[in-house]
Amino acid sequence: xxxxxxxxxxxxxxIARSESREQVVRRLLALLAEAKGKGVEFIxxxxxxxxxxxxxxxxxxxxxxxxxxxxKLPGPAAAPLFEAAKAAGIGFYxxxxxxxxxxxxxxxxxxxxxVAPSGEIVGKYRKVHLPGHAEPQPDRAFQHLEKRYFExxxxxxxxxxxxxxxxxxxxxxxxxxxxxxxxxxLQDVELVCLGYNTPLDHAGHEPINVLxxxxxxxxxQAGAYQNASWxxxxxxxxxxxxxxxxxxxxxxAPSGEIVAKATxxxxxxxxxxxxxxxxxxxxxxxxxxxxxxxxxxYRLLTERxxxxxxxxxxxxxxxx
Amino acid sequence: xxxxxxxxxxxxxxIARSESREQVVRRLLALLAEAKGKGVEFIxxxxxxxxxxxxxxxxxxxxxxxxxxxxKLPGPAAAPLFEAAKAAGIGFYxxxxxxxxxxxxxxxxxxxxxVAPSGEIVGKYRKVHLPGHAEPQPDRAFQHLEKRYFExxxxxxxxxxxxxxxxxxxxxxxxxxxxxxxxxxLQDVELVCLGYNTPLDHAGHEPINVLxxxxxxxxxQAGAYQNASWxxxxxxxxxxxxxxxxxxxxxxAPSGEIVAKATxxxxxxxxxxxxxxxxxxxxxxxxxxxxxxxxxxYRLLTERxxxxxxxxxxxxxxxx
Numbered sequence: 001x002x003x004x005x006x007x008x009x010x011x012x013x014x015i016a017r018s019e020s021r022e023q024v025v026r027r028l029l030a031l032l033a034e035a036k037g038k039g040v041e042f043i044x045x046x047x048x049x050x051x052x053x054x055x056x057x058x059x060x061x062x063x064x065x066x067x068x069x070x071x072k073l074p075g076p077a078a079a080p081l082f083e084a085a086k087a088a089g090i091g092f093y094x095x096x097x098x099x100x101x102x103x104x105x106x107x108x109x110x111x112x113x114x115v116a117p118s119g120e121i122v123g124k125y126r127k128v129h130l131p132g133h134a135e136p137q138p139d140r141a142f143q144h145l146e147k148r149y150f151e152x153x154x155x156x157x158x159x160x161x162x163x164x165x166x167x168x169x170x171x172x173x174x175x176x177x178x179x180x181x182x183x184x185x186l187q188d189v190e191l192v193c194l195g196y197n198t199p200l201d202h203a204g205h206e207p208i209n210v211l212x213x214x215x216x217x218x219x220x221q222a223g224a225y226q227n228a229s230w231x232x233x234x235x236x237x238x239x240x241x242x243x244x245x246x247x248x249x250x251x252x253a254p255s256g257e258i259v260a261k262a263t264x265x266x267x268x269x270x271x272x273x274x275x276x277x278x279x280x281x282x283x284x285x286x287x288x289x290x291x292x293x294x295x296x297x298y299r300l301l302t303e304r305x306x307x308x309x310x311x312x313x314x315x316x317x318x319x320x
Numbered sequence: 321x322x323x324x325x326x327x328x329x330x331x332x333x334x335i336a337r338s339e340s341r342e343q344v345v346r347r348l349l350a351l352l353a354e355a356k357g358k359g360v361e362f363i364x365x366x367x368x369x370x371x372x373x374x375x376x377x378x379x380x381x382x383x384x385x386x387x388x389x390x391x392k393l394p395g396p397a398a399a400p401l402f403e404a405a406k407a408a409g410i411g412f413y414x415x416x417x418x419x420x421x422x423x424x425x426x427x428x429x430x431x432x433x434x435v436a437p438s439g440e441i442v443g444k445y446r447k448v449h450l451p452g453h454a455e456p457q458p459d460r461a462f463q464h465l466e467k468r469y470f471e472x473x474x475x476x477x478x479x480x481x482x483x484x485x486x487x488x489x490x491x492x493x494x495x496x497x498x499x500x501x502x503x504x505x506l507q508d509v510e511l512v513c514l515g516y517n518t519p520l521d522h523a524g525h526e527p528i529n530v531l532x533x534x535x536x537x538x539x540x541q542a543g544a545y546q547n548a549s550w551x552x553x554x555x556x557x558x559x560x561x562x563x564x565x566x567x568x569x570x571x572x573a574p575s576g577e578i579v580a581k582a583t584x585x586x587x588x589x590x591x592x593x594x595x596x597x598x599x600x601x602x603x604x605x606x607x608x609x610x611x612x613x614x615x616x617x618y619r620l621l622t623e624r625x626x627x628x629x630x631x632x633x634x635x636x637x638x639x640x
Contacts, residue, residue, distance in 0.1 A: 123633075128614045128617045129612055129613075129614065130612075131606070131612070152614055152617075153617070154634070155633075155634045156617050156620075156631065156634060157617065158630070158631060158633055158634070159630045159631070160630070161630070166630065173612075176546060176606060176607075177546070177612075177613070178498030178499075178502065178542070178546055179498075179502070179613070179617075179618045179621060180617075182498065182499070182620075182621055183617070183618060183620045183621065185627060186620050186621070186624045186626075186627055186628065187620075187627065187628065187629070187630045187631060188627040188628070188630075202605070205601060205605060207575070207601070208575070208601060208602065208605070208606070211575055211576070211577070214576065214577075215545060215576065218538070218541055218542055218545055218576050219542065219545070219546070221538055221542075222498070222538055222539065222541075222542030222546075225535060225538060225539075226496065226497070226498055226539070226542075255527070255528070255531055255535075256531070256534065256535065256538050257531070257534075281525060281527065281528060282528065283627065285522070285525060285528070286451070286493075286496060286528070287496075288626075289625060289626045289627050290625055290626025290627070291626075292449055292450075292451065292493075292497075293449075293497070293499070293625050293626070294448045294449065294472055294625075295621070295622045295623075295624070295625050297448045297472075297473070297476050297477065297499075297500075297503065298499045298503060298621055298622050299622055300476075300502075300503045300506050300507075301499060301502055301503065301506070301615070301618055301621050301622060302615045302618050302619055302621060302622050303615075304506045304615070305609060305610055305613050305614075305615050306506075306608075306609045306610025306611075306613070307505060307506055307507065307508040307603065307609050307610070308506065308507070308508070309507070310478070310479045310480070310481070310486065310507045310508075311476065311478060311479070311507060313443075313475075313478055314474070314475045314476060314478070
C-alpha cells in the first residue's frame with residue numbers, strides 16, 4: 001500500500017509581542033485552510049509558534065515571563081486550531097513553551113507535540129539542545145536566553161507511529177546535532193518534524209552569521225541523508241520586534257535533496273508529496289546500521305560531553 | 321603565532337591492475353614535486369593509494385590477494401616517497417592495505433598513516449566502517465568485498481599532534497558516519513584527512529548512484545561544520561579497470577564551505593591555505609560541546625547497533 005503523503009511546512013512571518021494568541025491562532029487557521037485546499041495531510045508549524053520569540057529579552061518579572069508559556073495544551077486560545085485540524089483530518093506538529101508545576105517546582109521546556117490527523121495527540125518532545133546563554137549579555141542587541149528560560153529536554157528523542165510511518169521531532173538548534181537525528185534513526189524514523197526561530201544577527205560573529213542559511217540547509221540535509229528520513233524544517237522568520245530571523249523553510253528527502261522551499265519571509269505554506277518508503281533503499285544498503293555501524297568505536301560519544309584531550313594511542317597501533 | 325598551513329589533496333586517476341607499485345610511486349612523487357613547488361606542507365593521498373581498488377574482484381587465491389597488501393610500511397617500493405617527502409619537509413596521509421600475522425592469525429585492515437613533515441610517522445588509523453559485502457554477488461559487474469578482505473578497524477578514531485594542530489584520519493565510507501567525525505571532534509580535531517575510492521555504479525541503485533557526488537560533499541561538509549574542523553577529501557577516481565569512480569577531491573573549511581575542488585578525473589593536485597584557528601569561533605559558540613551536548617540523551621548511539629523498535633515513551637511524557 002502506498003505510503004505517499006501530502007505534507008506542508010507552514011512557515012510564519014514575525015509575531016509581534018503585542019499579538020494575542022487568538023490573533024496568532026487565526027493565522028495558523030488560515031494556513032490550515034490553505035493546506036486543506038491542497039490536500040495536505042500533515043503540517044509542521046514552527047518552534048514556539050504561539051508567541052513572539054521571547055528569549056530575546058531579559059525578563060525579571062516572573063508573571064511577565066509566564067505569559068509566554070502554555071499550561072494545558074490546547075488551552076482556550078489554541079483549541080480552535082486543534083478542532084479545525086481534527087475536522088479537516090489534518091495532523092500537525094506545533095512548537096510551544098511548556099510550563100507546569102511538579103512537586104512544588106516550576107518546570108519550563110521548549111516543547112513540541114505531534115497530533116495525528118484523527119486529532120489524537122500522539123507524541124511530545126522537549127528540546128534537548130538549548131542554545132544561547134543563561135545570563136544576560138549587556139553588549140547584545142538581542143539576548144538568546146534559552147538556557148535561562150528552559151530546562152534541557154528530559155524525554156530523549158522519541159519516535160511515534162503516525163501517518164502510517166514513524167515520526168520524530170526536533171526543535172531549532174537540535175538540527176545542528178547529528179546525535180539527535182541518529183537516536184531517532186536507530187528507531188527507524190521516517191519523518192522528522194522540526195520548527196525553528198533562528199536570528200541572523202548573533203552579535204560579533206559576522207563570518208558565521210552570513211552562513212546561517214547554508215548551515216541550516218546543510219545540517220538538515222545531512223541529518224535526512226544519514227538517517228534516510230524525510231525532514232520538514234519550518235521557520236518563524238522575518239524581522240520580529242527588530243530581530244531578523246532566517247526563513248528558508250524546506251522539505252528534505254531521505255536522499256538529502258531539498259524538494260520544496262519557502263521563497264518569502266512571511267506566512268507561507270510549502271507543500272510536497274512525500275513517499276515514506278523512499279528511505280528504504282538507503283536503509284537497506286549504505287545505511288543498514290546493523291551491518292555497518294560499529295558502536296564499540298563510538299564510546300566517546302556518551303563518555304565525554306565536551307571536547308578534551310586526545311585519547312592515548314590504542315595498544316598495537318604502532319607503525320611496524 | 322599563525323597556524324596557517326598550505327595543504328593539498330593529491331587526487332589520483334585510475335591505477336591499472338598491471339601497474340607496479342614502483343610505477344604508482346613515481347606518480348605520487350610527481351604530485352609531491354608539484355606540491356613542493358607550490359609551498360605545500362601537507363598532502364592527503366587517497367585510500368589504498370599504492371594499488372588498484374582490488375575489492376572489486378573476488379579472489380580465491382590467497383597469494384594473489386596478499387599481493388595487494390603491505391607488510392612493513394614503507395617497504396622498498398614506497399621508500400622513495402617517504403624519503404622525498406622528508407627531504408622536502410612535506411607531511412602526508414597515505415592509504416594502504418595492511419597485512420600482518422599476529423599469534424598465528426592473518427590480520428588485514430584498510431589503513432592509513434599520517435607522516436609529519438619531519439618524516440616521523442605520527443599516527444595510524446584502520447578503517448572502521450567497511451562498506452560492501454563479504455560474499456560475492458554474482459549479479460554485480462564489480463564486487464565490493466571490503467567486508468571480506470578487511471577486518472573493521474580496531475584503533476578507534478585517533479587524533480594526533482601534527483602541523484602544530486590536531487589531525488585525525490578517516491577512510492572512504494567512514495565519511496558518511498557522523499559518529500566518526502564526532503569522536504574526533506570530542507578530541508578537538510582541527511584537520512581530518514580522508515582518502516576514498518567510490519564507485520559510481522552500485523548495481524541496482526541508480527537513484528542513489530546519480531547522487532554520489534552530492535552525498536560525498538554533503539557528508540564531508542556536515543562533518544567539517546558540525547565539528548568545526550578542516551576536512552581534506554582525496555579521491556582515486558576515473559575509469560579504473562572498467563569501474564568508474566568519483567573524483568571531486570576537495571578541501572572543506574570548518575564553516576562547511578568547499579574552498580578548493582578538483583576539476584579532472586586524473587592525477588591532480590588541489591591546494592589551499594588553511595588556518596587551523598578558523599574553527600575556533602565555532603568551537604566557542606554553536607559547537608562548544610561542553611555547554612551544549614547532552615550525552616544522557618545519546619545513550620542509544622552506543623547501546624544499539626542497528627535500527628530497531630521505537631523506545632517506549634518516557635514516564636511523564638504524557639500530554640496533560
